[in-house]
Amino acid sequence: MEDKERSGDEADASSGVVPAQVFAEVEECEDGEDGERDDLLDHLELHGRESGSADAVGGDLEQVFKEGNAPTDEDDLPKGVLAVFQVAVPGEGHEDVGEDEKDHCQHRYVGCGRGGPGLSEYAMRLLKENLERLEESIAAACHAAGRERGEIELMAVSKTYPAATIAEAAGLGLRLFGESRVQEFAAKALALRAADLWTSGVSGDARVHLIGHLQTNKAARAAELFDGVDSLDSLRLAEKLNETAGKLGKRLPVLIEVKLSSEETKAGLEPESAEAAELLERLPEFENLEMRGLMTIAPWGVAEDLTRACFRSLRFWRDRWAGKHPSLKFDVLSMGMSGDFALAIAEGATRIRVGTALFGKRQPWTGPE
Numbered sequence: 144m145e146d147k148e149r150s151g152d153e154a155d156a157s158s159g160v161v162p163a164q165v166f167a168e169v170e171e172c173e174d175g176e177d178g179e180r181d182d183l184l185d186h187l188e189l190h191g192r193e194s195g196s197a198d199a200v201g202g203d204l205e206q207v208f209k210e211g212n213a214p215t216d217e218d219d220l221p222k223g224v225l226a227v228f229q230v231a232v233p234g235e236g237h238e239d240v241g242e243d244e245k246d247h248c249q250h251r252y253v254g255c256g257r258g259g260p261g262l263s264e265y266a267m268r269l270l271k272e273n274l275e276r277l278e279e280s281i282a283a284a285c286h287a288a289g290r291e292r293g294e295i296e297l298m299a300v301s302k303t304y305p306a307a308t309i310a311e312a313a314g315l316g317l318r319l320f321g322e323s324r325v326q327e328f329a330a331k332a333l334a335l336r337a338a339d340l341w342t343s344g345v346s347g348d349a350r351v352h353l354i355g356h357l358q359t360n361k362a363a364r365a366a367e368l369f370d371g372v373d374s375l376d377s378l379r380l381a382e383k384l385n386e387t388a389g390k391l392g393k394r395l396p397v398l399i400e401v402k403l404s405s406e407e408t409k410a411g412l413e414p415e416s417a418e419a420a421e422l423l424e425r426l427p428e429f430e431n432l433e434m435r436g437l438m439t440i441a442p443w444g445v446a447e448d449l450t451r452a453c454f455r456s457l458r459f460w461r462d463r464w465a466g467k468h469p470s471l472k473f474d475v476l477s478m479g480m481s482g483d484f485a486l487a488i489a490e491g492a493t494r495i496r497v498g499t500a501l502f503g504k505r506q507p508w509t510g511p512e
Contacts, residue, residue: 262311270308270501274315277500284485295488298477300354300498302327306334308502313349321373321496323355325365332368352396354438354496356410363387371396373438373477376412378422381429388431396433398477399423401460403453404442411439414460427470436475436493437461441483454478454490 262270277297285292301309302323309320309331322328328351350370357365357374362383365372375381375397388395399422402411412419426434437460441453457478465473479487481500488495 262307267311270311271315273501273503274312274317277497280485280500281488281495284488287485288489290488294493296475296494298352298354298494298496299501300480300496301331301351301502302355302498304498304502306331309351310335312501318349319494320349320351321354321498322351322369323353325353325357325361325368328353328368329364359383366393366395367391369395371398371435373398374400374410375422376400376402376410378418378425381422381426381432385429385431394431394433396435398436398438398475399434401437401439401457403439403456406442409440409442414456423464423468423471426468434471434473436473436477437464438475438477440480441478441487447486450483450486451490454487454492458491 281295281297282292285295296319297317298319298321299312299317300321301312302321312320322331351368352371352373353365353369354373356376357372357380359377359380362380366384366387372384372395375384376399381397384395384397399419400411401414401419402409403414412422426432437457439453439457441450457476461473461476465471475494476492477494477496478490478492479485479495481497484492484495484497
C-alpha cells in the first residue's frame with residue numbers, strides 16, 4: 144500500500160497490521176510458493192465492493208502466519224490450502240434486513256480473483272493439486288486393502304468454506320458435498336443461485352448432504368435444502384423429515400449416525416439402545432425416507448488400533464442390522480476423514496468424508512445457528 148493511501152491512524156506495514164477499506168476475514172491462509180507464509184498477500188487480490196462505512200482489518204498477520212504453521216492433528220495433506228476472504232457488503236438491497244442477513248447474505252461470499260464470484264486461478268490450481276494428491280492417497284489405500292477405487296465414494300466436506308469453493312470443486316468433478324449447518328448452507332445456496340452457479344443441486348448431478356447434528360425444529364428446512372441427511376439420530380427426527388419430505392414430494396436418503404465413541408461431544412445413537420431398535424423397526428413405515436446405511440466418527444487422537452476398532456464396529460452393526468431388517472438398505476458405510484480415511488478404507492468404508500485434505504485447515508464457523 145502506498146504511503147499516501149495510509150491515514151495517521153493506520154499502523155505501519157512492518158507491524159504486521161494491514162488496514163483496508165472493506166471488512167474482511169481471512170478464513171484460510173495459503174502457503175506461499177516458496178513454502179513460507181510471508182508472501183501470502185503477494186498472491187491474493189481482494190475482489191469486492193468498497194465500503195467506506197465498514198471496519199478496517201486489524202488482524203496481526205505475523206500471528207496468522209505463526210498459527211498457520213502450527214502442527215495439526217490431521218495428516219500432512221495438503222501442501223497448500225485455499226485462501227478465501229469473506230466480505231460484508233452493505234448498500235443496495237441490504238437496507239431492510241437484519242444483522243444476520245447482512246452477515247450471511249449471498250454477497251458475503253466473494254472470491255479473491257477477478258471476474259466475479261469465484262476462486263482465483265492460483266487458488267483453483269491449489270484445489271486441483273490437492274484433489275490430485277488426495278486421489279493418489281485414496282488409490283494407495285485401496286490398493287493396500289485389496290479394494291477397487293470405484294468402491295469408495297468421496298464426499299467433499301465443504302462446511303465453513305464459501306459458495307465459490309463448492310462451485311469450483313464441482314467444476315473439478317466432485318459430486319458429493321457435506322455440510323454441517325442448515326443456516327450456513329442456506330446462505331451458500333443463495334450465493335450460488337445469485338451467481339448463476341446453481342443448476343440441479345450444485346452443478347449438474349452434484350448433491351449436498353447434511354452431516355452435522357440436526358435439531359428437530361430445523362428438520363423441515365433441512366429436508367428442503369439437502370439431497371440427503373447423513374446424521375439421523377432419533378425416531379422423532381425421522382418422523383419430522385418424513386413428514387416434510389412428503390410435503391415436498393421427495394424421497395430423502397438418510398444414514399443413521401451411530402455413536403461408537405465415549406466422547407461426550409460425539410452425536411449419534413447408541414447401537415444397543417432401545418431407541419436405535421425402535422427406529423430400525425419403524426423406518427420401513429416412513430415411505431418418504433430412503434434408508435441407505437450408517438455413519439460414524441472415530442474418536443479423536445487415539446491409537447490406530449482403537450480407530451480401526453471403531454470402524455470395524457460400524458461394519459459389525461451394519462451386518463447385524465442388515466440381517467435383522469432385510470427391507471432396509473445398508474449399502475453405505477460412511478466413515479473416515481482426512482486423518483484416518485486410509486484406515487476406514489481398510490475396514491470397509493464405502494464413503495469417506497474429506498475436507499482438510501482438499502481445502503486446507505478450516506476455521507470454526509462463528510455465525511448464528
